[in-house]
Amino acid sequence: MHNEKNLTRRNFVGAALVGGMGVAATSFLAGCSSAPAASDTQGANQEAWDEETDVIVVGSGGAGLAAAVEAAGAGVGVIVLEKTNIIGGDSTLCDGILGGWGTKLAKAQGIDVSADDVYNWFMGHPEWYGPKDPEVARLLADKSGETIDWLQEIGVPFVEEVAPRFGYTELPVIHQVDGKGAEMIRxxxxxxxxxxxxxxxxxxxxxxxxxxxxxxxxxxxxSKKGDKRIKANKGVVMATGSYAGSPSMLAQLNAESAHLLPGSNPGATGDGLAMAMVIGAYTARAAELPLMSSLAGVESGSIVNWNYYERLHGLWLDANGERFFNEETNYENPTGHRAIVRKQNEQGKQVVAFIGTTPELEAVLAMRPIEWATGETVEEVAEMVGLDGAQVKATVDRFNSLCETGQADDFGRPAEFMIPLTGPFYAAPISVSTSVTMGGFRTNTDAQALKLMAPTKEGSLTAPIAGLYAAGVVCEWNCAAGATVLCAVTLGRIAGQNAAKEEPAA
Known part of the structure; x- marks a missing residue:
C-alpha cells in the first residue's frame, strides 16, 4: 500500500478568458478520458486494482489539500488526484480572503466578534445568494476562526490587520493571506x-x-500513462471544484448562464459532481445563477472589475443608450451582475460602461492606462461603441441634471454617488463572468455526501453515501461572499479527518 505577476481569480479572470474563448464549446467532462458511467457495482471486486491506498482525494484545491493534510496526518495512506498539471485549482487564483472570528490575530487587535455574528452574516441576505443549509452554515461559522488559526499554525502567513475588506461585510472578520491564494496552496x-x-x-x-x-x-x-483503478480502503473525498469553467454545463443547468464567460480555472468543469450524481448523490441549488463578476474592457485588455478593487463612477447603458439599473450596486451584491447578464440576454449584445473623468478614474490612470473608447464629447464616444450619440447625450444630461438638482435618482442610486459625468469620457462593453457556482453536493456536518431517500416515520429524507465525502465549491453554497475559501478548507479538514477514521471496506 502506498501511502512574476500576482494573478488572482478576480483581477485576472477577464484576461484569462480572452485567450480561452476557444475552449467555450468543450464538454463539462473535459479532461476525462470518458464520461462517468454507472458505478461498478456488479463485479466491483472482481477486477484487479492498479493502485491501493486508504483515502483518495479528488482535486488539489484548498479543500482537497486540507483533507489530504488531515488524513495523512492521521497516519493513513493518501493519494490526491489532480487532472491538470497545476496544483491548487481556483484556490491558487483567489485573493486569500477568509472571514472568521476569535482568531489569534483578531484577539491581538481586541476585536470582539462572536460565532453568532458570523453565522448571521452567512445567513443574511438570502435574496442575494439563496437559502443555506442552517446546520452546515452553523458548523462553518463556528469553526471559521479555528480554521484560520490552523492555517497560520501550519505556516500560512497572514496580513496582520483584521478588518472589513472589499465591502464583503461590515464585521471586522476578514483575514487576508500574505501572498494570497498561491501562498496558501504552496x-x-x-x-x-x-x-x-x-x-x-x-x-x-x-x-x-x-x-x-x-x-x-x-x-x-x-492519465497519460493510461487508465487505472485505484482502491480506497477507507473513503473518497470529492473536492473537484465548481463547474464555472464549463460554458456547456453552466448553460445546461441554468439557461440565463448561457452567455457567461467561464471562470479562469479551465479545470473547473463539474466532473466530480457529474460522477457523483451517477451513483445517486443529492445535489442542491445547481440550477441557480452562479456568483458573477462584471468586467468592463475585456476586449481591449484594460479590465475594470466593476465596483471591486477600482470603483469608477459611471453609467450602464443598454442597446438603446439608456440606463436600466443602479450602477453603484456593491460588487458582492449579485443583483447588479444579474441585471447586466439579463439585459445582455434580452438584447443579444453587451451592456456598455460609460464613465466620465473623476478623481477615482484619474487615480487609476496614474497607475495604468485605460484603453477604452475615449473622447471629449459624449456623442463621439457613444458612437465608438455602437450607440446612438444623441440618445446617450440625453441619458447623460438627464443623469447630470439629477446630480445637480439633488433629485432622487431614477434607479435608486445613493446620493453620495450622484456624481456628474464630465469629459473626457470613456466607454467599453461589459462582460459578465463567473468563478464560483452555487450548487453542488449536499453534505451533512461530517462532510459526508448525501443521497435522497424516501420519507420515513422519523422524517429523514437523506442518508450518507458510505465511503464518500465532499468539500469545497463542489458542494452547495453555505457561506457568504468573502468566506468561500474559508469554508472549503473547513469542510475539507473535516472530510479528511472522518475519512481517515473509517473502518476498511470489506
Whole structure:
C-alpha cells in the first residue's frame, strides 16, 4: 500500500478568458478520458486494482489539500488526484480572503466578534445568494476562526490587520493571506506531502467505483500513462471544484448562464459532481445563477472589475443608450451582475460602461492606462461603441441634471454617488463572468455526501453515501461572499479527518 505577476481569480479572470474563448464549446467532462458511467457495482471486486491506498482525494484545491493534510496526518495512506498539471485549482487564483472570528490575530487587535455574528452574516441576505443549509452554515461559522488559526499554525502567513475588506461585510472578520491564494496552496501542498500524501497530477478521475452495498471503494482514473483503478480502503473525498469553467454545463443547468464567460480555472468543469450524481448523490441549488463578476474592457485588455478593487463612477447603458439599473450596486451584491447578464440576454449584445473623468478614474490612470473608447464629447464616444450619440447625450444630461438638482435618482442610486459625468469620457462593453457556482453536493456536518431517500416515520429524507465525502465549491453554497475559501478548507479538514477514521471496506 502506498501511502512574476500576482494573478488572482478576480483581477485576472477577464484576461484569462480572452485567450480561452476557444475552449467555450468543450464538454463539462473535459479532461476525462470518458464520461462517468454507472458505478461498478456488479463485479466491483472482481477486477484487479492498479493502485491501493486508504483515502483518495479528488482535486488539489484548498479543500482537497486540507483533507489530504488531515488524513495523512492521521497516519493513513493518501493519494490526491489532480487532472491538470497545476496544483491548487481556483484556490491558487483567489485573493486569500477568509472571514472568521476569535482568531489569534483578531484577539491581538481586541476585536470582539462572536460565532453568532458570523453565522448571521452567512445567513443574511438570502435574496442575494439563496437559502443555506442552517446546520452546515452553523458548523462553518463556528469553526471559521479555528480554521484560520490552523492555517497560520501550519505556516500560512497572514496580513496582520483584521478588518472589513472589499465591502464583503461590515464585521471586522476578514483575514487576508500574505501572498494570497498561491501562498496558501504552496503551504498546504508542502504540509500534505510532508505528512505522506502522494499527489498525482495530470490524472483525471473518471468514475466512482462502489461495491454491491453501494459503498464507494475507489475510483477509475485516466492519465497519460493510461487508465487505472485505484482502491480506497477507507473513503473518497470529492473536492473537484465548481463547474464555472464549463460554458456547456453552466448553460445546461441554468439557461440565463448561457452567455457567461467561464471562470479562469479551465479545470473547473463539474466532473466530480457529474460522477457523483451517477451513483445517486443529492445535489442542491445547481440550477441557480452562479456568483458573477462584471468586467468592463475585456476586449481591449484594460479590465475594470466593476465596483471591486477600482470603483469608477459611471453609467450602464443598454442597446438603446439608456440606463436600466443602479450602477453603484456593491460588487458582492449579485443583483447588479444579474441585471447586466439579463439585459445582455434580452438584447443579444453587451451592456456598455460609460464613465466620465473623476478623481477615482484619474487615480487609476496614474497607475495604468485605460484603453477604452475615449473622447471629449459624449456623442463621439457613444458612437465608438455602437450607440446612438444623441440618445446617450440625453441619458447623460438627464443623469447630470439629477446630480445637480439633488433629485432622487431614477434607479435608486445613493446620493453620495450622484456624481456628474464630465469629459473626457470613456466607454467599453461589459462582460459578465463567473468563478464560483452555487450548487453542488449536499453534505451533512461530517462532510459526508448525501443521497435522497424516501420519507420515513422519523422524517429523514437523506442518508450518507458510505465511503464518500465532499468539500469545497463542489458542494452547495453555505457561506457568504468573502468566506468561500474559508469554508472549503473547513469542510475539507473535516472530510479528511472522518475519512481517515473509517473502518476498511470489506
Amino acid at each position: 503551504i498546504l501542498k508542502e504540509n500534505a506531502e510532508g505528512a505522506g500524501a502522494i499527489i498525482e497530477t495530470e490524472t483525471a478521475a473518471t468514475k466512482l467505483i462502489a461495491n454491491d452495498e453501494g459503498r464507494v471503494i475507489g475510483v477509475a482514473a485516466s
